[in-house]
Amino acid sequence: MATSSQLPVMRNTVGAPMKIGVPRETEPGERRVGLVPEVVRTLVGREHEVLVESGAGEAALIPDAAFDDAGASVVDDPGQVWDAEVVVKVAAPTEDEFRRLGPETVLIGLLRPFTDAAVLAALRDSGATALALEAVPRISRAQSMDALSSQSNVAGYRGALIAATELGRFFPGLMTAAGSVRPGTVLVLGAGVAGLQAIATARRLGAEVGGFDVRPEVAEQVKSLGAKWLQLEGVGEASGEGGYARALTEDEQTTQRELLAKSMEVTGADVVISTALVPGAPAPLLLTEDAVRRLKPGAVVVDLAAESGGNCELTEPGETVVRHDVRIVGPLNLPSSLPEHASTLYARNVASLLDLLISDGELDIDLGDEVVSGTCVVREGEIRHEQARALLEPNQQQDSTTETSTDQSHDDQEDSS
Helix, strand or coil: CCCCCCCCCCCCCCCCCCEEECCCCCCCCCCCCCCHHHHHHHHHCCCCCEEECCCCCHHHHCCCCHHHHHCCCCEEEEHHHHCCCCCEEECCCCCCCCCCCCCCCCCECCCCCCCCCCHHHHHCCCCHHEHHHHEEEECCHHHHCCCHHHHHHHHHHHHHHHHHHCCCCCCCCEEECCCEECCCCEEECCCCCCHHHHHHHHCCCCCEEEEEEECCHHHHHHHHHEEEECCCCCCCCEEEECECCCCCCHHHHHHHHHHHHHHHHHHHCCEEEEHHHHHCCCCCCCCHHHHHHCCHHHHHEEECHHHHHEEECCCCCCEEEEEECCECCCCCHHHHCCCHHHHHHHHHHHHHHHHEEECEEECCCCCCCHHHHEEEEEECCEECCCHHHHCCCCCCCCCCCCCCCCCCCCCCCCCCC
């Protein structure tokens, strides 16, 4: 889903100031921050009080002074931040942070409600109201709140840069006194948010780029970016609802893997960037060991689905390995590698959600609103979201809307497509 580049216009508010807390992220490797000064300034201008833990923006190159200038109260005691009515995080709380949650707390963040049973159970047991940005409905009025899409843009961009760095060849074609060099070839599997951004970035770097997706309607988007559309004869269309692809049957998956392994566009590629994800489930296998074996020596696979197990059979999450003379990169938390812009986009998503939640200056969790209801995974000790509930109740059937996404993310966040 597209994310607006502009800060959302928040309604005028009246009444007692609402306290919004921004703790410092403690998950290893997490460099983003829940709010940034431009959003803080807007909230303070609406007479809300924003408490930011000292050092919260340090890893994103946002000093305490910037928050202070925006009108936030920068505090050393994390307890003050967690006592706020609304707590905005990026990563799910740690064990120590869960102890700070209570029934009066509204927690907003990327809370892994569909994949991390321990986190979900802790959220339920805390009694807090948990709004998971992964659960934002994929409807037009919620686009500005879609953090999966905003972060998938970051992941797709970064994934293309990683590919260019890892490849022992040029991306662009060159003409030199020593002769000409042909441009590198890149194939992107999955044309969701992350995939389209990877295509666009690889094209800017001068590579010849192709794109593949099981949804034929995205072909025009791929072509509009100057990339070639890979059509695999024998793979049926698999369009689903809400911009996702439907889940493929076992036979369809087997056929798809076999055709990809034999496709000249795959075997002849210098780089393959894969972005296919299934919300709440392991990533689908696209590249088998046989497919990797058929790639040219020195080729690079960048698996943006590594956090969910990977689209490549040989991916090792968080590692770069060489198998059959092919470099296979399994990066984790790519948005955090560009923390300044990733934090800005994320904070704008949060600002849009807060605008929906604030009525007449007060917090209003209106479960009659489809966006609020869809995003609220836990409230008053009850797991409200069907897909999240199925994580703790394995015998319950998953909602039929759990479909293959071809994006990070990544929509990934289709990206986190």
